[in-house]
Amino acid sequence: MLMQGKNAFEIAGYAREAVQPRTSPSRGSTPCQSLLALFQMSALETVPASKAVCWEGDSASHLFQVVEGVVRLQRIIGEGRRAITAFQYAGDVVGAxxxxxxxxxxxxxTECKIRRISRKTFLSEVTGSDVLRPxxxxxLCEETAAAHEQMVLLSKKNAEERLCSFLVELASRGGAPGQTGLLQVPMNRQDxxxxxxxxxxxxxxxxxxxxxxxxxxxxxxxNLRIICFSRLSRLCGNADAFHSENCHRMGIH
Amino acid sequence: MLMQGKNAFEIAGYAREAVQPRTSPSRGSTPCQSLLALFQMSALETVPASKAVCWEGDSASHLFQVVEGVVRLQRIIGEGRRAITAFQYAGDVVGAxxxxxxxxxxxxxTECKIRRISRKTFLSEVTGSDVLRPxxxxxLCEETAAAHEQMVLLSKKNAEERLCSFLVELASRGGAPGQTGLLQVPMNRQDxxxxxxxxxxxxxxxxxxxxxxxxxxxxxxxNLRIICFSRLSRLCGNADAFHSENCHRMGIH
DNA sequence: CGGCTCGTTGAAGAAAATCAACTCGAGTGG
DNA sequence: CCACTCGAGTTGATTTTCTTCAACGAGCCG
Structure with a gap:
């Protein structure tokens, strides 16, 4: 329920590529330009903070697009243990x-705006289009690569490296903190x-x-003000931290 | 399609769905029956134990099929830290x-037999076939699901749960240990x-x-002889361990 | 046999978890 | 307006788990 007042969100850059220029639904003759355009034909839904979009074990009849806000993918494993396997930001597809x-x-x-589309429609559109399929x-490849990256983090990094990696990821996925270096962190400490x-x-x-x-x-x-992004990058524990593309000079050594 | 192999490999059950009945190459008019058949047109290569099949950072011009043996996917992150993100067994595709x-x-x-195919060929065959595409x-979905499962393990499970999960996975992926309960563990302790x-x-x-x-x-x-598979399953730390499909009575409670 | 790798086991240490107290803000209601 | 509560977050003290360091043992191959 935090910060949904339209702007605070955008300021922090979370409106990554939120709503696109309206295009007509692709059903019929007009081919879709992009995956996200597929969702345009469906209604915008509002999901209050900490409410579920879909449940583990449910038949996956639909896919979701996060239009605004942040969604967490989580699994519960007995006795109150919870693992969050991914956060999904504006523009991401849940359930691909x-x-x-x-x-x-x-x-x-946070409070989210989402669109949904049936898996059936999604797959038929995608498989039928030479633009959408790749x-x-x-x-899918990016998701798997991200999962592998996270496995490396969970396997081998210590607390500081994990947190720094998370902040760097958040800055790049949620949107650049910008000149001021103010990074909005929508999730709470437990998340x-x-x-x-x-x-x-x-x-x-x-x-x-x-x-x-x-x-x-x-x-x-x-909110976290990033004083020195390059130091943060170097603390991620990646072998190539010094040459990271995140590291092109932010002013501070 | 499992177990046509004849050797030590089969005994341990690693020949999951190794070599299929020879089909003619699909280039041209004959459509492929399955993804693995795509690899049939290429030569069988032998890779000695602990030799690389491909390297991190290299352009992924080819995909590989593990025909026999076990392959590890790993990343090095500075100062001698290594994370293995997956093991691939006979029948698996590396680099999908x-x-x-x-x-x-x-x-x-272990020493492996592999086949390779160019990404270009692979993708053109797959996208052109209504059988291969799904x-x-x-x-891809299974790989990502496996990655998420592993993230849960790394996030929330303790040493015993991790090891038991690994053994159960090995038993199902590498092949059922069978009546004797003898599970072959091809990887060493460091792996x-x-x-x-x-x-x-x-x-x-x-x-x-x-x-x-x-x-x-x-x-x-x-080699590990599994005395009580159901107890092993219950020690995996999954919420639903008792109802696991792995758990249908093995005799011992 | 000696030298090697790999695996096991013990003892000591460190990192993170757990348990517990306390702070800070927001919301509520007198 | 202020006292109160409640949840989230921080911080400290203690404990646990796993790591690290080190020694030792088993199998293998020259």
Whole structure:
């Protein structure tokens, strides 16, 4: 329920490629220009924060597009343990890789605007289009690559590297923090913890330590001012941190 | 289609769906029956244990099929840290989800037999076939689902749950251990550790503890006799362990 | 046999989890 | 307006789990 007042969101850059210029539905003769245009024919739905978009185990009859807001994909494994396997931002498609049943529950982190499309329609449109098909494949590949990246993080990185990786990812996926370096963090500490395989306490302590080193400055619960993005990048624990494309000079050494 | 093989490999059940009945190459008029048949037109190559099949960062001009043996997909992240993101068994395709450059190095765990096909050929065959396309999509979805499963393991499971999950996965992917309960474990302790986000010492200790509880019995470095598969399943840390399809009575409670 | 790798086991240490207290803000209601 | 509560977050103290360091053992091959 945090920050949905139309603008705070955009300021932080989360409106990545939100609503596109209206095009006519592709049903019939007009071919779709892009995957996201497929969703344009369906109504915009509003999902309140922390309400589910779809449930683990349910038959995946639909796919969803996040138009605005942030969605988390999560799995519950006994005794109150929860793992968040991905966050989906404006422009992302939820369920692209799902066949049969959803292997996750998708919940709105913030209040969200979404569109849905039936899997049947989606697949027939995609398989019938030489434009959409490679785009769909590309999407699947990116998702899998992201999953592998996350596995590396969870396998081998320590608390600080995990958090820094998360912040860098958030800055690039949620939208660049921009000149001011103000990064909006829509998810709460528990979400971050469950995404990074840590506890809220460790997340909190790690942020405090970064703050003490003047790498970031917390401004309220949901904002972090990035003082030195290049240092943040170098703390991600990637072998090639120094040559990272994220690292092209941000002014501060 | 499993087990036509005749050797030590088959005994352990790793010949999942290895070599198929010879079909003529699909180039030209004869359509392929399945994704794996696509590889039939190319020569069988032998890769010695611990030699690379492809390298991280290299342009992914080819895809590979594992015909026999086990391959590990790994990433190195500075200072000698290695993460194994997946093992690929006989019948699996390596690089299905890759576009552009390989995000991993693929290395033979055991001596392997592989076939390769150019990405260009693969994609043109797949996109041109109504049989192959859904099969390809299914493959991508399964890979992503497996990646999510692994993320849950790495996020939330303790050493024992990780190891038990691995053994159950190995039993189902590498082939059922069968009546005798003898499970072949082709990878060494370091491979297992890097796959599960642990150290070799912790892997070793965890196996010893399972052995002390008479759940498994190590027989040499690369064999484990599963005494009680249902107990192993229940130790995986999945919420639904009791109702798992792996759990249909194996005799022992 | 000696030298090697791989695996196991023990002891010590470190990182993160757990448990617990406390702060901060927002909302509620007197 | 202020006291109160409630949830989220922070911080400290303690414990647990796993890692690290080190020694040792088993199998293998020259």
């Amino acid at each position: 890789f799902v066949q049969g049943e959803f292997p996750f529950t998708a919940e709105a982190v 785009e769909y494949i590309k999407l 971050i913890a469950d995404y990074l395989g840590m506890t809220i306490e460790t997340v909190s302590r790690t942020i405090s330590k970064l703050a003490a080193r003047k790498i970031v400055v917390p401004e309220g619960r949901h | 989800f890759v576009q552009g450059e390989f995000p991993f190095t693929a290395e033979a765990v 099969e390809y999509i299914k493959l 297992i550790a890097d796959y599960l986000g642990m150290t070799i010492e912790t892997v070793s200790r965890t196996i010893s503890k399972l052995a002390a509880r008479k759940i498994v019995v190590p027989e040499g470095r690369h």
